[in-house]
Amino acid sequence: MIVALSIFLITIGSVAFHFWSPWWWTEVASNWGNMDDTILLTFWITGAVFIAICFFVAYCVWKYSYKKDRRAEYKPEDKKLESRLTWATAIGVAALLAPGLVVWNQYVTVPKDAYKVEVFAYQWGWKYRLPGEDNILGKTDIKYINDENPFGLILEDPNGKDDLLVDAQELHVLKDRPVKFELRTIDVLHNFYVPQFRGKMDMVPGIVTYYWLTPTRVGDFEVLCAEYCGTGHYAMRGRVIVDEEKEYKKWEAKQITFEKMLAKNRKNDNLQLVKKDK
Amino acid sequence: MSDEYEHKLEAKSDYAGDASSVSTPDIDAVPDAELPDQELYHSHSWWTTYVFSQDAKYIGIQYALTAIGTGLLGLVLSWLMRIQLAWPGLGWLEPSSYYQFVTMHGMIMVVYLLTALFLGGFGNLLIPLMCGARDMAFPYVNMLSYWAFVVAVVVLLASFFVPGGPTGAGWTLYPPQAITAGTPGYNGGIILMLISLILFVAGFTMGGLNYIITVLQLRARGMTLMRLPLTIWGIFTATVLAMFAFPALLVGCLMMTLDSLLGTSFFMPAMVSLGETLTHEGGSPILFQHLFWFFGHPEVYIVALPAFGIVSDLLSVHSRKTIFGYRMMVWAIVGIGALSFFVWAHHMYVSGMNPWFGFFFATTTLIIAVPTAIKVYNWILTLWRGNIVLSLPMLFSLGFIVTFLNGGLTGLFLGNVTVDVPLSDTYFVVAHFHMVMGIAPILVVFGAIYHWYPLVTGRMMNETLGKIHFWITFIGSYAIYFPMHYQGFVGVPRRYYEIYDSPYIDVSTLLLNKFITIAVLIVGAAQLLFLYNLFASARLGKKAEKNPWKANSLEWQTPQMPPEHGNWGKEPPKVYRWPYDFSVPGAKEDYIPQNQPPSEIIGAKVEKT
Numbered sequence: 001m002i003v004a005l006s007i008f009l010i011t012i013g014s015v016a017f018h019f020w021s022p023w024w025w026t027e028v029a030s031n032w033g034n035m036d037d038t039i040l041l042t043f044w045i046t047g048a049v050f051i052a053i054c055f056f057v058a059y060c061v062w063k064y065s066y067k068k069d070r071r072a073e074y075k076p077e078d079k080k081l082e083s084r085l086t087w088a089t090a091i092g093v094a095a096l097l098a099p100g101l102v103v104w105n106q107y108v109t110v111p112k113d114a115y116k117v118e119v120f121a122y123q124w125g126w127k128y129r130l131p132g133e134d135n136i137l138g139k140t141d142i143k144y145i146n147d148e149n150p151f152g153l154i155l156e157d158p159n160g161k162d163d164l165l166v167d168a169q170e171l172h173v174l175k176d177r178p179v180k181f182e183l184r185t186i187d188v189l190h191n192f193y194v195p196q197f198r199g200k201m202d203m204v205p206g207i208v209t210y211y212w213l214t215p216t217r218v219g220d221f222e223v224l225c226a227e228y229c230g231t232g233h234y235a236m237r238g239r240v241i242v243d244e245e246k247e248y249k250k251w252e253a254k255q256i257t258f259e260k261m262l263a264k265n266r267k268n269d270n271l272q273l274v275k276k277d278k
Numbered sequence: 279m280s281d282e283y284e285h286k287l288e289a290k291s292d293y294a295g296d297a298s299s300v301s302t303p304d305i306d307a308v309p310d311a312e313l314p315d316q317e318l319y320h321s322h323s324w325w326t327t328y329v330f331s332q333d334a335k336y337i338g339i340q341y342a343l344t345a346i347g348t349g350l351l352g353l354v355l356s357w358l359m360r361i362q363l364a365w366p367g368l369g370w371l372e373p374s375s376y377y378q379f380v381t382m383h384g385m386i387m388v389v390y391l392l393t394a395l396f397l398g399g400f401g402n403l404l405i406p407l408m409c410g411a412r413d414m415a416f417p418y419v420n421m422l423s424y425w426a427f428v429v430a431v432v433v434l435l436a437s438f439f440v441p442g443g444p445t446g447a448g449w450t451l452y453p454p455q456a457i458t459a460g461t462p463g464y465n466g467g468i469i470l471m472l473i474s475l476i477l478f479v480a481g482f483t484m485g486g487l488n489y490i491i492t493v494l495q496l497r498a499r500g501m502t503l504m505r506l507p508l509t510i511w512g513i514f515t516a517t518v519l520a521m522f523a524f525p526a527l528l529v530g531c532l533m534m535t536l537d538s539l540l541g542t543s544f545f546m547p548a549m550v551s552l553g554e555t556l557t558h559e560g561g562s563p564i565l566f567q568h569l570f571w572f573f574g575h576p577e578v579y580i581v582a583l584p585a586f587g588i589v590s591d592l593l594s595v596h597s598r599k600t601i602f603g604y605r606m607m608v609w610a611i612v613g614i615g616a617l618s619f620f621v622w623a624h625h626m627y628v629s630g631m632n633p634w635f636g637f638f639f640a641t642t643t644l645i646i647a648v649p650t651a652i653k654v655y656n657w658i659l660t661l662w663r664g665n666i667v668l669s670l671p672m673l674f675s676l677g678f679i680v681t682f683l684n685g686g687l688t689g690l691f692l693g694n695v696t697v698d699v700p701l702s703d704t705y706f707v708v709a710h711f712h713m714v715m716g717i718a719p720i721l722v723v724f725g726a727i728y729h730w731y732p733l734v735t736g737r738m739m740n741e742t743l744g745k746i747h748f749w750i751t752f753i754g755s756y757a758i759y760f761p762m763h764y765q766g767f768v769g770v771p772r773r774y775y776e777i778y779d780s781p782y783i784d785v786s787t788l789l790l791n792k793f794i795t796i797a798v799l800i801v802g803a804a805q806l807l808f809l810y811n812l813f814a815s816a817r818l819g820k821k822a823e824k825n826p827w828k829a830n831s832l833e834w835q836t837p838q839m840p841p842e843h844g845n846w847g848k849e850p851p852k853v854y855r856w857p858y859d860f861s862v863p864g865a866k867e868d869y870i871p872q873n874q875p876p877s878e879i880i881g882a883k884v885e886k887t
Contacts, residue, residue: 003668003673003676006753007676007680010680010753010756014684014760017760017761017764021761021764022784022786023761023764023765023767023768023784023786023787023790024764024767024768025700025767025768025769026768026769026782032699032700035696035697035699035700036700038694038696038697039691039697039700039701042690042691042694042697045690046687046688046690046691049683049687050683050684050687053654053658053679053683054680054683056658056662057658057661057676057679057680060658060661060662060664060666061661061666061668061676064597064661064662064663064664064665064666065666065668066598066665066666066667066668067665070665071598071665071861071863071868072597072598072599072600072663072664072665072860072861072868073599073662073663073664073861074599074600074860074861074862074863074883075600075602075663076600076601076602076603076604076858076885076887077602077603077604077605077606078602078603078659081659082603082606082652082655082656085651085652085655086648086652089647089648089651089652090648093644093645093647093648093690094644096644096690096694097640097641097644097694099696100640100694100695100696100697101637101640101641101695101696103696104633104636104637104640104695104696105637107633107696107699108633108634108636122550123460123551123552142548142549142550142555143548143555145550145555183630186549186550187454187458187460187549187550187551187552188454188455188458188460188461188549188551189452189454189455189563191628191703193703193771195700195768195769195782196782198699198700199699199700200628200699200700200702200703201628201630202628202629202630203630204547204563204564204629204630205454205547205548205549205563206547206548206549206560206561206562206563207630209630220781221782222780222781222782224771224780225771226702226703226704226771227703228377228447228448228452228455228773229455229460230455230458230460230461231373231374231377231446231460231461231462232373232460233377233773233774233775234373234773234774234775234776234777237780
């Protein structure tokens, strides 16, 4: 009796917790609200199965608890029942899978009009690079990374000259414009994750990974690293700010191109040389 | 119910009727033995009896105790990190120690506790007994297997004492971070971890070959494969999986060891480490992830399948009812085992592998849900119209069903590639895998220990202590992991030493962390009760009668209980039926042991198995 009641209460409690606990996802800030919808669909289907099976177990324990003068039913198999259950499960599973695959197809297909942003991860922080006016990110190689060239751009590649370098933990993106994040790391694995955007992808040294999204509301969001990357993993935070066009332009204007940065560095070098001569 | 079923019953009663009219010993006939009776090594000294034992039963106990001892360390580590998470202000742990404890906790629990306990422990104890063999096929190799495991554990624990401490790379040991500065234990601890795993795999291979060959070759006369208890099917299939999966881990470990010690670049691309460019070039970190999860996913089933098998037997015995759909259960075990080699990359949806693989692996992963669901249906249909004894093994089995159901269903979230994107690397994942491959199998382990304890010691464990242990463990661990899923929805990332008060994380989420930690401390402490019961009952427990649960399988039918060396006295048993003939209509008792000849149960309307 107690056992049956406990299983019953655990089931009721779980459902109550689901609906009335304060812990739920953050308000979505990108086009990936359909990921939330897939989760909700999964909740309805799996929740129904959970309740049905738990109640069934509780009922059995209550109804068929041991009596000395009673015998259990002797029925090793029931082919019809087994095949019905198998098909019902298969249909349920297909109902979960199909919408999931549709959304995944959207997730891995970047729209043609998406603009590119390189997210640059290192132990333990973030930098960003924008393609500049030509809309092409210049080629890079980690062997060129040094104090003067923190992103390791290849000097011979003309496309890199107008790249905007954002050597800060903070990135601005445009509201309602699809953006493709090209993810690059120079050391270990990282993962560029903004809870409100829902999207996620590991960054792997040696390759450039990507994902895309369209921010849907203005705001200031925290960036977290979502792939364990060493002792400083938990402190690897950044910020993404979603702007309307006007504010975005203001921010963009403040960023410095690779060419300008090189010139500035050289000037500094020259200054230092002058100092040394004295 | 169905016509087909009625028809079968009729055929059955014809068979029984024939038997009673003729009533010759012919109906007791079993095929001749194909192999001569096994010759055994008999120990002569204290050392060869108690330390370097070659008796599988004894090796099983050695394996189990070593695994549980190591698991206790894993438990204590979980306390330490939960305290850090609940009260980050205390400065209780350094970030590096936190990550080291996370890593060691994970590896210990998955490999050195669960794998060793289910296969090394229960496998050794139960395979020869349930198959009706005198011992394993190769007792000496079996002994070596255990001692290789001991050395692996010693090497693993030694890593706590090397400079830099144990590795803090996470139990997945992903390179490049596992072997580059910036991760704790990147030069000493990780090497010992890799060596320990290599030793474990070597030792396990020796044991595993034994389990497979024993099941295939040393079954008693009449013990066909389709008469094996599901426990054996689970352990056998899990061992086959391990034989295919562990080599992937082995080569992964070897290659990483070479990368770290000799400067090769299997997994190491050109990269910068804390400002310095390393000499590695051209390797692929994702290659390691493929190797790791090609081992790692079957590993889930290496733990789960023995649990599935054992819980099927516990449910059947303690509800005095035939396991429902035995053949379907066997094929589900085999099918899950086979499919488990085609789903590994669902751990890697957002790893940076070609995203188009997601379609394939999401599909295979959800397909595996079908045989798994069948198993759940058959467990609960075994309870239906049963005669359920609420003994300790039954309580833990019921706890298993609820927990496994919960953890299995959340697997449908994570397996479905789209849903995985927001949830991966959050506490949802942590909650899911603890529920499904931590708590669920551990509940089965407890049920199994309460069930087979009399077989090992000849005494029963204390029922009251056992019940307290059950309720705290079951309700407590549900209270730990159920709410934890919702932290994952909020987006709390896993493997964070401290969350701070991030703008998107509510204060109540931090409070939830405290609640979970308190539950962890209580559930952990309840295990001391279990340990006391385990050791004290060997002396103080009520003497068990022979076959105390009135089970059918062979391990309870030995001439002595606990069984002696060689198990079966003069003659090994002959088997006439499967182990699930409970509550057969027309039979005197509500159970018919596997070795009871048909001539002794005339009138029982038993189905042919």
